[in-house]
Structures are given as structure tokens and as C-alpha cells.
Amino acid sequence: MKQYASITAEERLDIVREYRQLLKSIYDLFTLEEIRQVRKAIEMAMGQHPVMRRASGELSIVHSLEVAKLVIDEIGLGKTSIICTLLYDLVEASLIKVDQIEQLFGKQEGVIVEGLAKVAELYSKNTSIETENFRKLLLTFAQDLRVVLIIIADRLRTMRNLQRYDLESQQKISAEVSYLYAPMAHRLGLYTIKSELEDLVMKFTNREMYKFIAQKLNETKRARDKYIAEFIAPLEQELKSHGLKFDIKGRTKTIHSIHNKMKQQNGAFEKIYDLFAIRVILDSELKEEKADCWKVYSIVTDKYQPNPSRMRDWISIPKSNGYESLHTTVLGPEGKWVEVQIRTRRMDEVAEKGLAAHWKYKGGKSERGMDQWLSGIREILENPEANAIDFMDDFKLNLYDEEVFVFTPKGELRRLPKGATVLDFAFEIHSNIGKKCVGAIVNQRNVPIKYALKNGDTVEILTAVNQQPKKDWLNIVVTSKAKGKLKQALKEIEYKDAEIGKELLERRLKNAKSELTDNALHQAVRYFKCKTIHDFYCDIAAQRLDILAVRDYIADYEKREHEKSLPESPGGRSAENFVAQNIVPDHAGSEILTIDKNLSNVDYKLSKCCNPIYGDEIFGFVSVSGGIKIHRVDCPNARDMYNKFGYRIVKAQWTGSTGTDFQATLKVTGNDDIGIVSNVSLLITKEMKLKLRSITIDSQEGTFEGTVSVFVNSTSLLQTLIKRIKNVKGVYSVSRIDRV
Template sequence: MENPVLISDAEKIEIKRNYRNLLRACRNILSNEDVTEIRKAIEISLERKKEYRRPSGKLSAIHSLEVANIVASEIGLGRTSIICALLYDVIQHEDIVLNEVSAIFGKSVEEIISGLLKVKDLYDKDTSIETENFRKLLLSFAKDVRVILIILADRLETMRSLKLYDIESQQKIASEVGYLYAPMAHRLGLYTIKSEMEDMVMKYTMREVYDDIAQKLNDTKRARDKYIKDFIAPLKKELEEAGLKFEIKGRTKTIHSIHNKIKKQNTPFEKVYDLFAIRVILNSKEKDEKADCWKVYSIVTDKYQPNPSRLRDWLSIPKSNGYESLHTTVLGPEKKWVEVQIRTNRMNEVAEKGLAAHWKYKGGKGEKGMDQWLGNIREVLENPERNAIDFIDDFKLNLYDEEVFVFTPKGDLRRLPKGATVLDFAFDIHSGVGKKCIGAKINGKHASIKQELKNGDHIEVITSNTQEPRSEWLNVVVTSRAKSKLKQALKDLLYKESEFGRETLVRRLKNWKLELTDSLVHQMVKHFKMKSINDFYREIAIGNIDVSSIKEYIVGLEKKEVEKDVAEVALQKSATNFVANVDEELTGATDVLMIDKNLKNVDYSLAKCCNPIFGDEIFGFVSVLGGIKIHRKSCPNAPDMRTKFGYRIVKAQWTTGASANFQATLKITGTDDIGIVSNISQVITKDLHLKMRSISIDSQEGSFEGTVTVFVNDTSMLDTMIKKIKNVKGVYSVARIDSFSR
């Protein structure tokens, strides 16, 4: 919870400015009665929480006003959503109860704020995408799309204020927004917000690349502006002569978009041909919209040669998020390809503000496609076997693809992503149909389950009661619905087979007076080279592993145990004591590390990939299996962890005066002289009195290369040891290495 503090004069001015901007935006889109209620909500917000601050230091009141402004001006939502954006922070601090808000503003406000508070509560507990909390977070989203839109506004305002946060928070927030919220904004048709989010994420996670592209864009701005002007001039003249009312302008593509093109085309910035797009926005009556857009297309392609493969018609059948536009790519002056987007004012507002604008123009009828999508989210998430991160990965698969429109035998239209197959279509009809699918008739001709669908196909699915789902089908389907249903069906099938295999094994072992223990099962899984216990049981069920061979293995195992008993006990005792002492020193010293103040009673261990030592700059990484792994900030895995799993990174630092033994490995090269290994060992054990765990030397043609693993108290001691070993006659180089690079 934020701490109450005094408000500066500058902050008072900022509150007034945001207050006026919000009222001005509301007057443009809402009735006087609605504006009066919003004014009341603003006053409650300012009165009840005016002194709270967010982790960034920004006043909570200013944040809420700015979020409400985004909700009103940039997303175009109405009275209920604006009031919710203003008040959910107040209710979170318990300065006003939900029932009181409901009595003043109505039940719908209460329901949406309840959803927002659940999301906030989940964030306070755990933001890991791989937890059950994240599943609940997505389910909260799926109940009312306005919850998503307000949260998106909140995240956008947070990104705009990200410079106020510390570096760790910047990385964490930016990673989360890039992974979930920018794709979510895209799916909801909020292209302006999605683009801004992507650029800001890149700014904070790939700063050097971002600055490099930004600088190059700035350096080429004058030439680019001139080219756009020269391209537009003749088009403008012909459009005016055709009697069309329009606005035409050029816009440079986002830095994130340009970076993607550089990677996709594997080319430097200077050779990216479509750095900008031309947009023609028509002021047309709704009945004339399509005709006017095609008229503009005709004029553009008469003037400049089009690339037929780059025509995108979202006029005839809009995208599921309501997006309508006509895109073409033409060859402009200097033989440069230029993208031209043609749309009307109404279409442009839908493109900028997404679903909110779509609903406004369609009177609510445009919600059907989104309701279907939200229904799919619920269906996937309510499956307890479904991993939330799998859902997000599948969800993101289809975001940037085009769609195909196909028909059932009854003539019903089905919308699927480009690349969808017969099997995707079957699962889209019903999961039972998908599991039994053996092919289809497409336009009256037989087709396999792998055949990709094309616009306008009429499809009749062919099923068989003897058909069962197969794992290779995962390479055939592309939609998240099909993948989800197929994975579940395969799990069910595997479970049935593995249960049968287990029952068979238990029954046979019982006949032989043998007991099946967990330890024995794990040994057999390893012996028979199976990936999992379920796979092991399944192989028994289908006859690939003979039960008699299992009996032979168990009998042989018992004989070996008897023969090696005495020696094994002695060996295990020695090794166990040694390892236990090491582990106690590394992970048992609770005063060695201080981890994120928000985490309590956590287990931690030092990562084997980089072996951090007291004095190294470090961070914590939340393990999938529980506990925290401590890594060096220079760990080779660190960039990947920050980019893909930023939400799992926590602060960690060494406490002063800590004393413990840490394992470090050095790579040493030198001349292969007699006694050099002895000299190195003497420096470590006698001169510095350090414990040496292992040493390995490989000599070849008069030189040697080796590794030595020792226990040290801190980096200072390690540096001293490195200097002393370097002074040994015949040693060329000494360097610390990570364990996996040995």
C-alpha cells in the first residue's frame, strides 16, 4: 500500500490539468447526465485517496485520472468504464466500500471493479505466468471485456511513467507488457496502443537497438518526408478531381515494426524498403464506403504499379476484432515499394480504438466475434489440465496471421487463421468430431486431415468410430482450440493406457512375490530409457516392454545389491558426508543472502550454470519447481531469462560479514613442465589454505590445459588466488569459468 505524503504545487497543477482534460473528453462522447456522474466519481477519487503514492512515486490520484483519460480518449469507452478506472484504486485502499459505489453508480460498475480488484489481488500475491493465479487472472479478463480494456489502459499509463521506476521494476514491467498485454491489445484491435507498448518495451529491454533505429530514423527524416510528399502529390490531385472528400498522409512505421522487418528480411536498416505507409482516409457515407475505397484503390493502382500478392481486402470480410481496411503495396518513385492503406473515418476510428469504436457504430452487434473469442478463453482455461503459459503461447500464434473463411455443409460461415487445416476445422466444429476425424470432402472432393483450407471452401468432415487422436496431429493443427483439445485427448488416451500398463505390472509382480515401489519404478524408467513413468507403463500396455524382462531386471538388481553391499555402504557414507557438508555451507547459511523483501520463507540455492560467489553482482530467479536460484548478473543465461521470464526475476544481494564456502572453477593453461601441477596445488592448499575439490589436467605437445575447482569465501579471495597462480612459473593464463562451459 502507498504511503500518505504531502502534495507539491506542481502535482496540484497536474491534477487540475488531468481533471479538465477528462471532463473535456467526456463532453465530446457522453451525455450531460453521464458527465455529471463522472465528475462525482472524480471528486470521490480526489477526496478519498489524494495523498497515496504508487511505487513509482507518482500520486495515485494522478495515475487514476490519466488511466481514465486513456479509457475515454484513446479507447473510447463510456461512462461505466471511466468511473471504474477512477474508483477501483480508492476501493482497493478501502477508503470507500464496493456497496457504497454500487449504490451511487449502479451494479455494472460494482461488477467491473470487482474484476479489477481480483486482478490487483492476484498481482500482489504472485505475478508468475506459470502459476494457477495467472489462470485466474485470464479468467477475470474473460468475464467482461471492459476489465481487459481498463487494465490495458492502466498498463499503458504505467509504461508511459516507466522512467520513474527502478531498473529492476522497469525490466519486470516491460517484459510482462511485451509478453501479454501488447498481444492482447492487438487482438482487441487497439493497434495504436499495441504499437506504443511494443516500442516502449523495446526501449527498456533492448535500449541499444532501439536507440540505433531511432537515430537512423531521425537522420533520414528529411529525405523520407520529401519522398512521401512527392508520392502523395499526384494522388491528391487525381482524388480531388474524382470528387472524393479525403485526408491523405504518410506515417513512419514503429521502431518495433522496423526491427522485426530487419530480422525477418535479414537485412540492414538501410535496405528495409517499406519504412513508411501512406494512409487515405475518406469522409464517406456508410452506404458508399466500400465503393469509395475501391475507387481510391483504382486511382492508386492506375498511378503506381501494384504488387498483386500484397493486396489485403478486409472490406468484404472484416477481421474478427472489427478491423476494416484495404491494403495494397505499389512501386513508387525511385523503384521503392510503398504500402497504401485505404479506409473511411469510421473504419479509421475502429482501427485506432478497436472494439469500443466497433460497438459504437454497430450498436452492440459487433460483439459476436469477440464473445466467441472470450468463450474460447474460458473453455481453454477452465480445463484444469491446461497450462496457462501454453495457452498464452497458442493465443499468440494466430495474432499476426490473416484469416480464411470457410463454410459447413449447411452453409454456416467459420472463421479460421490462415494455414488452418481440415483437422483444425473438425475441432472447431466439436472436439468429438476432431478426435474421430479421418479426412473431409472439400468442395465435393476427398481431402486428407492435413490439407490447408482456402477462402470459400465448403467442407464436410468424415469421421470413424475406430479413429483415435495421435501425437503427430499436433504438427497438423495450428489453432489454439484444436491444440488444446488435442493435447487433452492425448493425455486422456495416455492415462488410460498407462493405467492399464500399471495394473498389468502390479498383478504380475504380485504373482512373483515382488513389490512395486516408487524407487524401483524410477530405476526401471531409467533402465528402459523412457522419458516418463507414464511412457513406461504405456509401453507395457501396448506390448513394447515384456513384463518377463522387467522380472529379469529386478532379480539382477537384487543380486548386484547383495554383492556390492559392504563396499557400497562404505563408499556412500563417505560421499554423502562430503556432499552434505558442501550443501550445508552453500545453502544452509541463511545470513549469506538477502532476497526480495516481499518474499518470505523461501528456499534458495546457487545456480550451477555460473556458480556465484560472495561479492559477485547477483539476482534471484524463481524456479519452476519452487525455491530461488541465485545467478550472477554476468551469467550467460541472464539475457535470455530477463527477456523471456522477466516476471520471475527477484532482487538479491549478499549480506555484509557473511562467511561461507563457495565453489569456483578456474581454467589454467601453461607449459607442461615437471612439477607444475604440484606447484599450483601448493599455492592453493598450503599458501592460501584453501580446500581444493578437484583438479583435471590435459597435456598435449608440451602445453597443458586444465581446470581446478576450489572453495573460497568471496571474490576478493578468488582474485588473490588467480594472481598467485599466474605467478607460478610456466603458467600462461588463469580465468574463472562457468560450470557448463567446462
């Protein structure tokens, strides 16, 4: 990420300028001790990495100084965040350790710097934001909110200087900011930063449209300013006559939001009328805030005709990110609709700097909003089974959201995203209530689970004992919590159904004196056009497949395979008796090779083609070199050896104990659940205390197929192991295979 080079005279001037500007920003806000701490951090940063550079070629120290200034000026964070912003590059470059920072500055600084260094480490791996690594990123964010805010400031500074990067990097960084950081800034109430990030993304990804709208705004600026002045003039006079202290100004909407309106309305720039909003900011005491805001609202709506459907009260019940304001849309001069936003100085600072302002207004509603946001992240992270794409989609559900406020029957207020349904509300209360939900009583009338909640609804959830979640519920819920819990519940139900289907099929086959082998199972899955073994068993349980037809198909398949494996009938002997009773010909000699731990005068080896184990029926085959290879009587090469080299076969059997462990390989198939491999390996090594040589797993479409190599001392122990593995939750089948 960084390279080393010499510093030019111009770069030295840049460092000095940024250093002075940062000190200027902190002098009026911090105590002398805090200023000393910040200066110590600046001197450490400048002394340790003056020649470190970013991917753009820019000096890292200049970037760090500018980000630190952003952190204080545009987000409103304090001394701790500035120190961490200046030092985390040093930790990433291993120029200083976290425990040194803790000793010099404090424990909290160490925690935040470590979090920032972890984020930087993820970026150094060229991580895609749609990979599992971003779960780690969000976990880091959840440790301390200031990690998120510093990284957002870092991304903003990068976007402001994105022209320094190559085109590929510009696209990659812009996509990442659009996908994750702009929505996150919005969710944290950083509206100014969020708007600038969106405009900058558009500037580098949709250059022509960005230039077009910017040019149009520039051309219409004079007319727009004239209209704003005409709209404001009578309001200013009226507000002053009521003794109110205030600022009033017009704010042009962002290029990104104008572009969105053009797309939504499918119209040209000239047809977009609400290009700006009027903002009234009051100087008001905390206890008078609400009353003063409503007084202004009354004055505005007396002067201009309001649109009742466009009134928004976020003063009585602020947004979850701490945003407080009164919004109304009124009919201004020339019959144009104008949005008016009314708020106090405190509310405006929270609106501009979002949840970070809680450090200044401690104990306010914005602090509770911060806690809710962090708990929302943690809740999504609790679902370890979500894949990377689903996980990021679920996370984004909680970012850009408008809200509805509803009540429980006891009058408790609950906040949900706009569009949330009765089913979302049920899962919000408790997962078990969500799973059993059959509807609700909303404002004294019965409604179904898909009813979309409205502001002010009083909701009483109805449940039924025999109710269970269904797949189509995923189309009803909108909150990430409900989606996550629902997916988890559906997976549990499917697993139980698959187990039932498996037991039904095995019972039918047992009655028909047939056995379910891996080959037969895979052939049946293909024949009955199921995507996975898991789906195959679920279809049997749900009676979507005729179990008798499945049984007959598998029984016929096994019979055909068995017949294929039998040899031609030699000398009048039945082919069945050939393998089952006497693979060794009569002329093989009257002596029987007895294999036990005392056998030392015969050179023998266990064949690799069938891997015989103590307890298997075996025979010996004299090799060209004179040694004897031991094979199982059901070895796949047995028939060829008998037909071509019958004179080289000797009878063999096990006697007593060989005192040896034999390697055996098992084929295991099952449902691709988290932890299943761990459960199998723990069973082998911990419970049965066997030596595990290797385990390999291949996952595809919700199922896995793997091989397990273990050391056992007999076939009876191997059979016990096979039975135990079959009992592991999620395992479909286990069978012994010949080759290691």
C-alpha cells in the first residue's frame, strides 16, 4: 500500500501547512493538556513516517493530518479520535506497537488504533466488500463507534483526492464508498458527508451526467438565488416580529439527489422543480426547543399554503440516528412547492455531525440511537450461517431506512423501518413469537401477517402452537433481524424434514432387504431430478416423491450393480458362490497362510487396491518378486487374478491379533452445515480415540462429499465407527472405499 521516496520542498510545505491548520482547529476547543497530547501524537507521526506514501503517491503524513482535521471540523470528534487518526498508520507499518500507544496515551486509544489497523490490514489484502472478510470489518466497527467515524473521514478525504489514483482504483474505491460508506454515513446521521460522498462517487463513475447537472445548476443559480430571496424576505420579517433569534437560508439539493429525481420522474432537468430547500435554524434554550420550532411552523404555514401529506415531525420522535427536525412543504411564489426545514442550533449540529454529536450533548436521544445502531450490527453478525452476499444484503437493509413508530398493547413505542409488516413486528418482540405468528390485532381489528404497519398503530400479535415458518415469509419481512431469524428457522425445519425422509427411505429399503449405497443414492437424486441429496430427502418427507417408486428404483439399481460385479460361472460353479464362498481355487495348495503378530518368516504386504483390515476375508497372491500381497476376497481385482493367475493364489486368514493399526478410508456425504466436519473429527479423535490421518471435504449446492482416512485395528471397530459417524447430525451416508 505504501512506498518510500524522498520528500520534495513542496511536500515539506504541505506538511507544515496541514500541521498548522490542525493545531488551529484544536486550540479553541481543547484544554492545554489535551493540546499537549495531540501535539505529542503529531510529533510521533511526523518523526516516524515522514516518507511513507499511499497508493496515490501522496505522503501518508499529509493524508493523516487532513483526516484528523476532518475528524474534528466535520464530524466533531475529540482528542482521542485525533490521536488515533494520526497514529494508526504507524501500527500498520509496525513502527510502533499498540501497547506503547496505551502506555503513552491510554487504554481507549489503544483499542481504537488496533481496530483501525485491522481495517487497514483487510484493505492491504485487496479485500472485496462482498467477501466474508467484511464481517470482520463490521465486527471491528462494532467495538467502538469512533472506528467507523474515522474510517468514513478517511474515505471522504480519499474521495476528495481520487483524481490522484489510476482509473481502476477510482472505480474500485467509488464502488466501495457507494456500496458501504455513503449508506453508513447516512445511517449515522452524517448527512453532509453522505451527500458529498454520493456526489463524488457520481463524479468518478457517471462523469457526463455529473458535468451536465453541475452545468445546469450553475446556469440557473442566479434565478434560483432570486427566488429564494423573495421566499425568505416575508418570513424573516414575521419571525423577527415574534422576537425569535434565527438564521434562515436556502440549500440547493445535491447533484446525486437531483439525478435520482430525474430517474424517478423520468424527466429532464428543467422539469425538476424542488431543487432546493429552505432551512430555519433557531437559537433556542433546550427546554424551549419544541415550542419555538412549532411557533416557526405556525408562522410559515400561515404565510404559505402547506401540503398536509408532506409534513414530517421528527422532533416529537427523532429518527434512530438522532436526527431532529420539523419538515413541511408549502406553496411558494409562482406556484412552486418549497420544502422548509425547522430546527434549533443543537438539532442542526446533530443533523450535520450525526451520532458523533452525542459526545457534546451527552445523555441525549442521539446517544440511544448510537447504541441501537451498534446493537443492530451485532444482531446481524450473530447469524454465522449467512453467506457473504446475503450477509451484506441483510446489513444494508438497516442502512438507508425511513421509519414507522408503532405501539405494543401496553403503550411501549417500537421503531421499525418503513414498509415493516406485522411479521417483522413479531420477530422484533421475540424470535419464537415470530415463528408462531398467525396475524395481529391492529387498532382493534384483525389483520394478516403481511399487513404493512403505519405510524401510530397499536399492534397485538396473535400466535398459534401449530404454526411454523414458511419460505414465502421471506417475501413478507423487510427487517434484517426478521430475515436472519427466519432463514435460520427454515434451515432447521428443512434439516428435520431431510432426517425424516432419510429414515423413511432406509426403513422401506430394509423391509425390501435392500441397502442404500452412495452410488444408488446419487443415481436416485439424478433420476428424480432433485438438485441435492438434502432436497431429495425433503421431497420424500413432504410426499412430493412417491417413496415406493424411490424404493423400487434403488432396489433395482442395486440388483443390477450386484449382477455386474459377479464373474462368469467357472466350471459349473455359480457366480454367486465364487466370490461369497471360495475365491481361492482348490489347486492353490493345502497350506493356509496365517497372518498374525508372530509371522516373520514370510515376506507379505497388504494390497493398496483393497486395503484389507484384520477381520476381512482375505487371500494371498504371490507376486513376481516372490513376496505375497494380501487382498480381500471382494477386492475389485480378485476376478482377474483368479482367471489369469489362479496358480499364484494361496489361502490366507487372520489369526489372533496382528497388533497393528490398519489404514481405512471412508466416504461421507451429508448436509453442508457449519461445524459438521468438526463434529466428525471430534468423534474420531476425542470420543473413539482413533488416529485421524486425513479428512477432505468438497461442498456443492448445500451438500458435501468427503473422504476420511483413519487407523483401526479391526473391521469390527471400523463398523462401529461407521455407525457412529452415521449418527452425526447432518450426515446422510458413510461407506468404506477401497483405495486410500
